[in-house]
Amino acid sequence: MYLTLDHITKKFPGRGQEGLVTAVDDLSLEIGKGEFFTFLGPSGCGKTTTLRLIAGFEFPTSGKIILDGRQLEDVPPNKRDMAMVFQSYAIFPHLSVFENIAYGLRIKKFSNDDIRRKVGQIMTLTKLTGLENRMPNQMSGGQQQRVSLARALVVEPKVLLFDEPLSNLDAKLREEMRFEIRDLQRRLNITSIYVTHDQEEALALSDRIAIMNRGKLAQLGTPEEIYELPRSKFVADFIGLANFLPAHVRALEDNRARVTVGDKELVVTSMPTAAPGQAALIFVRPSDVQIVNGDASATNAAAVQNVLRGQIIKATYLGEKFDYRVRIGEGAELRVQTRGARRYQDGEAVQLFLPPEHARLIGEE
Ligand SMILES: Nc1ncnc2c1ncn2[C@@H]1O[C@H](COP(=O)(O)OP(=O)(O)O)[C@@H](O)[C@H]1O
Ligand SMILES: [Mg+2]
Known part of the structure; x- marks a missing residue:
């Protein structure tokens, strides 16, 4: 060197x-x-x-x-x-x-x-x-x-x-x-x-x-x-936009983890230090979350599995994309950014798909 x-x-x-x-x-x-x-x-x-x-x-x-x-x-x-x-x-x-x-x-x-x-x-x-x-x-x-x-x-x-x-x-x-x-x-x-x-x-x-x-x-x-x-979390937060969802690890399988967020079960990418029973954070970028309302991809098994229901709190037009704040439960919010043609309105109910390869467990430090 x-x-x-x-x-x-x-x-x-x-x-x-x-x-x-x-x-x-x-x-x-x-x-x-x-x-x-x-x-x-x-x-x-x-x-x-x-x-x-x-x-x-x-x-x-x-x-x-x-x-x-x-x-x-x-x-x-x-x-x-x-x-x-x-x-x-x-x-x-x-x-x-x-x-x-x-x-x-x-x-x-x-x-x-x-x-x-x-x-x-x-x-x-x-x-x-x-x-x-x-x-x-x-x-x-x-x-x-x-x-x-x-x-x-x-x-x-x-x-x-x-x-x-x-x-x-x-x-x-x-x-x-x-x-x-x-x-x-x-x-x-x-x-x-x-x-x-x-x-x-x-x-x-x-x-x-x-x-x-x-x-x-x-x-x-x-x-x-x-x-x-x-x-x-520090690195994910510093570089680009990031969502962090508190979750509980239920089971591990290869590089995937089965976790719960509130009462909803999700499959996400695991991390080396994950262990069943542990509290953890899920990291997902706003541009990796998909809104799948009535979309054909919702019939895909993985998509059905990893869907959270939410409500748009604030929709913002950013020119090349839309930015949404979505409430997904008591005090829990996800930021979502899409480039699709459809614009969702404030108050609208939506279904959010978290692709397992883009939603990953992450450490605090
Ligand atoms: N000459 C100095 N005397 C005392 N503290 C310093 C001195 N230079 C830097 N520090 C402290 O060291 C830390 C790192 O500073 P610095 O290297 O300038 O950070 P950055 O360039 O990342 O903003 C800061 O807490 C700063 O206050
Ligand atoms: Mg400096």
Whole structure:
């Protein structure tokens, strides 16, 4: 592996009575060469601290960081061959675009010819050609972020670090920049570590995602694994929309579990820790629940088996789909999203089919 975090813990002195704050808690993972790896999680979960530990701006309280076979403990930030792109751009206001990008090369004492050539190449890649003499205050936020990306790329770092680089841009530009960052990363095959709290951004950009919760690794996997097979309520809830139904496990059979929700029996996908008699949660995405009122699929045996009766509390038109809040019993609600032509009304009685392959037991933590 190219970059290894080996049991990294970082504690900060807290304020006042707090004692120590554990920002990163026994984090171990490995990142491959050329990989686009993302740390995703809510504010305060330890993403920035992890990135700063990798960059060398902070030192771990315990644990080791190894890059390309070399332990980084005694290597200062400027000798780690890494470059960082920040949310705040952090470009020099008194330097032109060209000089901002050239800065790292001048420090490394490259010749003027080499600097002109390298900066020119990177400006083409980042679509900044023609803006050489602009000053930062004459540029839009998107252009400034391109300059900070170009400045990071031009020194050909071993690892490129991003700390929420798109958070200050409006939604449309953010999406555009996402594609460009991904495209550049692929073309240059540069190992990238990206920090964000935006799940859609993480899904769109990453080869793999590490979801963090209170300094700990909650789950590590490809975007598909994280979205489709979340291992805990925390992960399922953080990434996308999720329903959780309290249930009781009655019997287990292969990878299926027979459970009860209220007085209704359902068959769902099991989990390794499930045991008969146990209380559990069923996880199902709103887009995986089907409304089967009078539908032919209700004659399918599995469908009849996994149908819950409910009543629409609130129907909302969302353009490409409908969103329904459905009451399925005393205090229990399911969120359902459909793309079908039929629109159900507030108050209407419905039958909801939970496909056994999409309704799965899930752990709390
Ligand atoms: N320099 C510091 N001193 C004290 N506490 C810090 C410091 N930096 C971060 N923390 C704390 O560590 C936790 C993780 O912070 P951070 O890594 O910035 O989270 P994130 O980037 O995921 O929002 C938070 O509780 C934060 O308050
Ligand atoms: Mg942060």
